Amino acid sequence: MSEHETGGPQADDAALSRALRERLGRYPASARTRAAVRRAIEPSPAPRWGAGWLVPTMTALATAMLMVGWLAGTLPTSIAGDSLRDLSRAVITEHARTLAWTQTRPDVIPAALPRAMDESGVTLNWVFAGDNELQLVNAHPTYVESHRGISLAYQDAQGHAVTYVIFPGAATVSLPEAERVKIATWRPVIRKENGFSLIMWKQQGLFCVLVADLVSDDDLARLKQHFVKVRSATDLSYSRQ
Numbered sequence: 001m002s003e004h005e006t007g008g009p010q011a012d013d014a015a016l017s018r019a020l021r022e023r024l025g026r027y028p029a030s031a032r033t034r035a036a037v038r039r040a041i042e043p044s045p046a047p048r049w050g051a052g053w054l055v056p057t058m059t060a061l062a063t064a065m066l067m068v069g070w071l072a073g074t075l076p077t078s079i080a081g082d083s084l085r086d087l088s089r090a091v092i093t094e095h096a097r098t099l100a101w102t103q104t105r106p107d108v109i110p111a112a113l114p115r116a117m118d119e120s121g122v123t124l125n126w127v128f129a130g131d132n133e134l135q136l137v138n139a140h141p142t143y144v145e146s147h148r149g150i151s152l153a154y155q156d157a158q159g160h161a162v163t164y165v166i167f168p169g170a171a172t173v174s175l176p177e178a179e180r181v182k183i184a185t186w187r188p189v190i191r192k193e194n195g196f197s198l199i200m201w202k203q204q205g206l207f208c209v210l211v212a213d214l215v216s217d218d219d220l221a222r223l224k225q226h227f228v229k230v231r232s233a234t235d236l237s238y239s240r241q
Contacts, residue, residue, distance in 0.1 A: 083173055084200075087207075088193045090145050095163040095196065095211045098140075098153050113139045120150040121239050122166050122206065128233035133157050134226050145169065149206075156226065160219075162212040164230055168238055170207040175200060184228050190220075199227045206238055 109129075117123055119141040130136050138153040142165065149167025156162060180187040188201035197220055199210040210230065214223040 084176070084189075084191075085193065087145055087173055088191055088198050088200075088209075091163075091165050091198060091209045091211050092193060092196050094142055094144055094151055094165055095161070097142075098138075098151055098163045099161050108138055109136060116141050116150050120148055121168075122150040123237045123239065124150075124234065125237065126233055126235040127152070128230045130154075131229070134162065134229060142167070152230075154226070154230075156212075156222070158222075160212055160214060162210060162214075162223070162226055165209045165211065166206055166236060168206055170202040170205055173207065175202065183224050184232075186227075186231060188227065197223055199223065201231070203231075203234070204236055204238070206236060208234075 113124070113127075116139040128134070128136065134154050134156050136152060137155050140151055140153075142149055142151045144165060144167045147167040147169045149165060152164040152166075154162040154164065175189045179189045179191065181190050183199075186201060188199050191198045191200065192215055195215060196211055196213055197215050201208050208231075210223065210227050212223055212226075214220055
């Protein structure tokens with residue numbers, strides 16, 4: 001989101017924190033989170049999530065939402081000379097917004113995904129819909145650093161929210177070679193900011209980020225597995241409207 005559109009980073013952070021406090025209680029996780037994508041994919045068999053899995057999932061998600069609400073109000077306002085860190089901060093803010101305002105309902109994807117693609121200009125010819133470990137639960141258009149894009153909301157089997165953000169502007173930001181990490185056949189950049197891990201890469205002229213509160217060694221290993229799934233299954237393009 002552009003700082004010029006919000007009246008500055010401090011006002012933006014304060015408004016976001018206030019919105020999170022007011023709205024977090026309105027969108028609890030639903031009893032089941034599964035997804036079916038209507039366009040151009042074959043959906044994976046829906047996993048059976050029993051009550052024993054659901055209770056810790058809802059508890060973990062609620063805790064993550066409260067943490068994001070607090071962290072959103074404490075993010076640094078500016079990091080001079082580091083455009084990638086500024087972009088990371090903007091993506092974390094988008095992740096916080098997704099946590100606060102996204103409803104995890106099984107019936108939203110068929111309508112939400114085509115609408116999000118139409119409004120963002122990002123076309124997902126193929127996309128990862130989910131398996132027993134990670135499920136697509138919502139999609140919506142977004143703005144990141146004044147660039148219109150799309151956010152895909154996922155939830156993993158441990159109840160962690162994972163946001164996949166895609167937007168144009170890849171040519172304006174460099175990915176430092178020193179921070180690249182080999183994951184399968186790709187070499188994305190991994191960063192940790194304010195209690196979140198971000199995996200960043202470029203694809204088809206677009207900037208892509210996977211963000212979650214998975215920062216320990218074991219959790220980061222799981223986020224890398226999520227990256228392989230979404231990176232392998234996503235075929236995308238962008239059209240200016």
